[in-house]
Amino acid sequence: MSAEFELSAPELRACPAGDRPEIAVAGRSNVGKSSLLNAFASRRGLARVSRTPGRTRLLNFFTITLRHPKRGDRSFRWVDLPGYGYAAAARSVRQQFGPMIEGYLAGRDVLRGLVLLIDSRRGVREEDVELVHFMGAHGVPTLVVATKADKLSKGERGLVPRTIAEQLGCHSGDIVLTSALAGDGLGDDGRRGGLAAELAALVAPREPARDEEESPREPARDDNETALAAEPPEAERRAGG
Ligand SMILES: Nc1nc2c(ncn2[C@@H]2O[C@H](COP(=O)(O)OP(=O)(O)OP(=O)(O)O)[C@@H](O)[C@H]2O)c(=O)[nH]1
Numbered sequence: 001m002s003a004e005f006e007l008s009a010p011e012l013r014a015c016p017a018g019d020r021p022e023i024a025v026a027g028r029s030n031v032g033k034s035s036l037l038n039a040f041a042s043r044r045g046l047a048r049v050s051r052t053p054g055r056t057r058l059l060n061f062f063t064i065t066l067r068h069p070k071r072g073d074r075s076f077r078w079v080d081l082p083g084y085g086y087a088a089a090a091r092s093v094r095q096q097f098g099p100m101i102e103g104y105l106a107g108r109d110v111l112r113g114l115v116l117l118i119d120s121r122r123g124v125r126e127e128d129v130e131l132v133h134f135m136g137a138h139g140v141p142t143l144v145v146a147t148k149a150d151k152l153s154k155g156e157r158g159l160v161p162r163t164i165a166e167q168l169g170c171h172s173g174d175i176v177l178t179s180a181l182a183g184d185g186l187g188d189d190g191r192r193g194g195l196a197a198e199l200a201a202l203v204a205p206r207e208p209a210r211d212e213e214e215s216p217r218e219p220a221r222d223d224n225e226t227a228l229a230a231e232p233p234e235a236e237r238r239a240g241g
């Protein structure tokens, strides 16, 4: 895998060209967004890990390339959103993020999914539910990632995804339990499971519509590839989908 910081956008006009799929990563302040990116990319200093919550309303773009021996490389942008949860009971996505980021989430063509981080110890809050509904209303699938799993006992590791799933209205099997500290649930290049596999599925190349097709397609040779490419309903089944 490769991962690079690309740019910070203070306004929509400053976003990069929509020339590859994007995944937005959101969650309450301190949930572990930056730590997850650093752990996922195995790069300590890639995203800033803060003890004092950052209040800047910026979209931070990182380019990621997942490598896989069979399905090949998949490049996408990981978009780190500002943490929310300062304002008591922010009831709308606009109150949580402001109009710029609301506009991005609602209208970005290349946005393939939202990764919603939930702190395993703190659980689901009103703002998280609000965000899942908002993305669902805009037809963007949400992948739920529970963070800081290293703080859980064995028993809690089973219980926490079930509780989160109940509160968000998704299947507990669709929740990825992760620890940036221990490296759990991140997946590995070339291995099944974890965040890497989920992201690879979300950013999989889409079948071109028939009349857009430029050249005759070769028959698929890799079963794995076919399964992933033909699987957008998998993502739609998720929370809010
Ligand atoms: N035990 C444990 N602590 C973690 C883990 N991930 C993050 N943390 C800690 O949680 C705190 C917040 O982490 P960040 O990655 O900065 O959280 P964030 O969501 O990016 O925060 P904002 O950018 O302020 O919204 C830091 O003190 C991290 O060290 C984890 O997997 N396990």
Ligand SMILES: [Mg+2]
Pocket: 033, 034, 035, 048, 049, 050
């Ligand atoms: Mg952060």
